Amino acid sequence: MTAAVMRLLTALSLFLLLALGVDDAMLRAQEPDPVDPPEVVEGEIPPGPPCRTCSRRGVKECSGHGRGLLELEQSPTTVQCSFAAECRKCGGALVVDCNRCEHELAEQAAAARRELAQEWLAARKARFDKMVDEPSEVGYLRTPHAELVFSLGPLTVGRSKMGTHELMHLYGQRIEDLRQRFVEVFELREDEFPPEPETPPEANDENTADPRLRIHMFAELKDQNAVAPQVTGIGTRGPSVKLMGTTLVWSMGHDKKLMRGDEDVWRSMVHNLSHLLMSGAEPVAWIGNRAHGWVDEGVAHWFEYHLVDERCANFCFEEVGVAPGSNWKNGEWKLGIRQIAEQGALMSFVDLMDKNSDQLDMIAHAHAFAWVDFLIATQGGRKFADFLQRLKKQEATRDAMQATFGFGPLQFDERFSTWVKETYPLQKGR
Numbered sequence: 001m002t003a004a005v006m007r008l009l010t011a012l013s014l015f016l017l018l019a020l021g022v023d024d025a026m027l028r029a030q031e032p033d034p035v036d037p038p039e040v041v042e043g044e045i046p047p048g049p050p051c052r053t054c055s056r057r058g059v060k061e062c063s064g065h066g067r068g069l070l071e072l073e074q075s076p077t078t079v080q081c082s083f084a085a086e087c088r089k090c091g092g093a094l095v096v097d098c099n100r101c102e103h104e105l106a107e108q109a110a111a112a113r114r115e116l117a118q119e120w121l122a123a124r125k126a127r128f129d130k131m132v133d134e135p136s137e138v139g140y141l142r143t144p145h146a147e148l149v150f151s152l153g154p155l156t157v158g159r160s161k162m163g164t165h166e167l168m169h170l171y172g173q174r175i176e177d178l179r180q181r182f183v184e185v186f187e188l189r190e191d192e193f194p195p196e197p198e199t200p201p202e203a204n205d206e207n208t209a210d211p212r213l214r215i216h217m218f219a220e221l222k223d224q225n226a227v228a229p230q231v232t233g234i235g236t237r238g239p240s241v242k243l244m245g246t247t248l249v250w251s252m253g254h255d256k257k258l259m260r261g262d263e264d265v266w267r268s269m270v271h272n273l274s275h276l277l278m279s280g281a282e283p284v285a286w287i288g289n290r291a292h293g294w295v296d297e298g299v300a301h302w303f304e305y306h307l308v309d310e311r312c313a314n315f316c317f318e319e320v321g322v323a324p325g326s327n328w329k330n331g332e333w334k335l336g337i338r339q340i341a342e343q344g345a346l347m348s349f350v351d352l353m354d355k356n357s358d359q360l361d362m363i364a365h366a367h368a369f370a371w372v373d374f375l376i377a378t379q380g381g382r383k384f385a386d387f388l389q390r391l392k393k394q395e396a397t398r399d400a401m402q403a404t405f406g407f408g409p410l411q412f413d414e415r416f417s418t419w420v421k422e423t424y425p426l427q428k429g430r
């Protein structure tokens with residue numbers, strides 16, 4: 001064949017392939033354009049002269065997001081962020097057009113992302129702007145499993161002082177970390193949570209189980225007092241209000257007498273969201289008011305202890321009338337339980353096992369934590385999850401225990417006491 005015929009055939013086959021709908025990225029992968037410099041062979045890059053601004057991607061990173069913030073917006077735990085959506089340059093697309101290059105697909109993708117961000121933000125603002133005092137101070141974040149409404153800050157975290165935007169991303173990350181840990185500890189499958197409804201969370205009716213965590217964290221108590229009743233439908237007032245079961249909502253206001261800084265707020269969040277996650281896993285139900293308060297509180301304290309700082313301090317202020325700042329053994333519950341075990345004065349499981357969450361006092365909370373700790377450590381998280389599922393299906397504690405752990409409530413105390421003496425510290429810091 002002559003060179004001219006070859007060229008004609010190539011052109012023909014190209015035409016045919018295009019007519020057959022083969023995407024042009026595939027073609028380029030087969031036949032790299034000889035004029036392209038080597039650094040632009042990546043699949044989606046159209047042939048053409050090199051571009052230093054965008055490497056021929058057609059779009060470049062938006063420069064409208066302060067130092068370090070673009071990484072937060074691009075992180076897998078950020079689905080939408082109001083601060084990003086409000087960016088004047090990109091409107092939440094996180095990229096802007098390169099005016100030297102044309103790349104229709106990239107431009108369309110950016111436009112679609114911008115539109116999604118704007119729609120989402122408009123819906124959030126439509127719902128919350130009228131509830132809060134200063135709408136401009138409230139941020140919104142969507143993560144893979146949560147919708148967060150947030151105005152905390154500035155707060156000191158470790159050594160750095162964080163403003164509302166950065167803190168909101170930190171809390172978004174902490175929410176996702178907690179959920180991940182929850183799933184891992186109990187060895188849950190994703191299908192052990194209800195499927196996510198198509199509708200936005202607020203449009204969903206109360207009878208349809210919705211696994212999304214709706215979280216509201218306010219710097220001002222007046223915002224909490226205005227928002228909490230509307231998002232939970234519960235008349236209760238207070239710095240922390242939650243709704244569990246089919247609909248998972250937590251709303252809090254930063255009461256600085258109860259929660260001094262970031263660590264206290266974080267602890268409170270871990271505790272409360274553990275309640276939400278526990279009730280929101282299948283079969284969906286809150287068992288704290290069904291005579292299984294020790295399981296409900298014990299698990300929440302267990303995550304507090306393991307995720308925050310190996311102390312327990314949150315008492316669900318909304319449930320138990322505990323004086324602010326008071327705690328048992330300064331949060332060193334393992335130590336306290338060991339000391340009681342040495343005195344032979346542990347509370348009896350049978351006496352507490354049928355109480356609701358709001359019937360447990362501080363020392364009962366410490367026992368509940370240690371009982372859950374004992375069961376997870378000696379039986380494994382998956383068995384504990386099976387036990388929890390049986391309780392949610394309204395099986396009696398006695399039967400559920402026997403079926404999952406192979407012993408009943410009457411054998412509990414002796415096993416527990418022996419384990420505590422073998423594993424819990426007798427002195428501080430050991």
Ligand SMILES: [Zn+2]
Pocket residue numbers: 051052053054055056057058059098099100101
């Ligand atoms: Zn360019």
Ligand SMILES: [Zn+2]
Pocket residue numbers: 072073081082083084165169
């Ligand atoms: Zn952001």
Ligand SMILES: [Zn+2]
Pocket residue numbers: 062063064065087088089090091092094095
């Ligand atoms: Zn931007």
Ligand SMILES: [Zn+2]
Pocket residue numbers: 271275296297300315316
């Ligand atoms: Zn609690």
